Amino acid sequence: MVLAELDDIRPLLVCPRCRSELEADPAGTGVGTGALRCTAPDCAYHASPAFPDVAGAPVLVDFEHSVVRREAVAALASPAHVHRGADALPTPLRRIAKPPNRVAAVNVDLLLRALPGPAPTLLVVGGATVGNGVEAVYRDARVRVIGFDIVTSPATQFVADAHRIPLRSSSVDAVLVQAVLEHVLDPAQVVAEIHRVLRDDGLVYAETPFLQQVHAGAHDFTRFTASGHRYLFRRFEELSAGPVAGPGTQMLWSVDHLVRGLTRSALAGRATRAALFWLRGLDRLVPPDFAQDDASAVYFLGRRRDREMAEAEIIAYYRGAQGPS
Structure with missing residues (x-):
């Protein structure tokens, strides 16, 4: 991947509240050690605690x-x-379900x-x-x-x-x-x-x-x-x-959730959806305007x-x- x-994209990052530049938070608050704060003194995210860090990922949320x-x-x-x-399914089943x-x-x-x-x-x-x-x-x-x-x-x-x-x-x-x-x-x-x-x-x-x-x-x-x-x-x-x-795929969604509602079981719905996977093939028979x-x-x-x-x-x-x- x-x-x-x-580090390469840090120059692109800004405060989500005021869009000012960011700097390291001297208080170092958060789950990790890379917490950031806004550089604008009048912004609510200038004072610590500002933007924490989780597992090395800054949390840049207003x-x-x-x-x-x-x-x-x-x-x-x-x-x-x-x-x-x-x-989470094995590959052959995943290709049928999704x-x-x-x-x-x-x-x-x-x-x-x-x-x-x-x-x-x-x-x-x-x-x-x-x-x-x-x-x-x-x-x-x-x-x-x-x-x-x-x-x-x-x-x-x-x-x-x-x-x-x-x-x-x-x-x-x-x-x-x-x-x-x-x-x-x-x-x-x-x-x-x-x-x-x-x-x-x-x-x-x-x-x-x-x-x-x-x-x-x-x-x-x-x-x-x-x-x-x-x-x-x-x-x-x-x-x-x-x-x-x-609409073939749309019908699969509906059947899945109908079975879930009748059985109170998401697993039963997914199983039914997998069994009726062929309904997706009907999508190819539907003209674009109807689709x-x-x-x-x-x-x-x-x-x-x-x-x-x-x-x-x-x-x-x-x-x-x-x-x-």
Whole structure:
């Protein structure tokens, strides 16, 4: 896995509250010894204790405006999040329960090919686990990968809340945000932050659920239609967009959760889902316009721009199978 060293990206890090530069916290508070503080004397995060460190990862969170609590910082180092669900299964079963995401693989290849220069910087938002189909990002030695999440991980360099990304404006060339926007309280604010940290003509690749049941429990908040997803990224030029998976996959989600509800057993639901894996194959038989209306998840690949899509444009944007009302 190719990740930028924390020391290499320190010049890009800023205070999540006021975006001032950071410096070592002389009080050395936190679980580790690399605690940081804001350099602005009038910022709330200048006085110690400021930003603690967990297992060598700085926790750059504005605790007053986040679901991450200062008193729970030590728990962020728990390894429990690294392998869960289908990821914990043996490889043959994992490929049935969670087949390779070919849509993501194709779009990530397009993104990597479009990145400028010899050493572009790519930010992974919510990168505690390596996403399905995006593995090429971590294999490309040309790309400097920065990752963060609200927990620590071997695939991240720091802990942060995506509503207040602790990076300088115009500091990265691309952003990857896969299966994350449903787990944030304010997706529009997160996308605004993505727009801020991207350089001019920077790229974004996003995947977000449309028709999926609740997952991640209390940390699951939002779903998007294809049109809603496009409007969320209204300050970006669209390069490609569409369903990640269609109604066959969506039916698998529904059957899984129906069985869970009837049996009160998540294991029974997952077993049923594995037995009916062939339903995913029906996605290939559904025309794109119908798949647009019934997608399990949707994606957007776009380029940063300053002009914002007008309200009337999103009505004309609709590509589904339902004609004008």
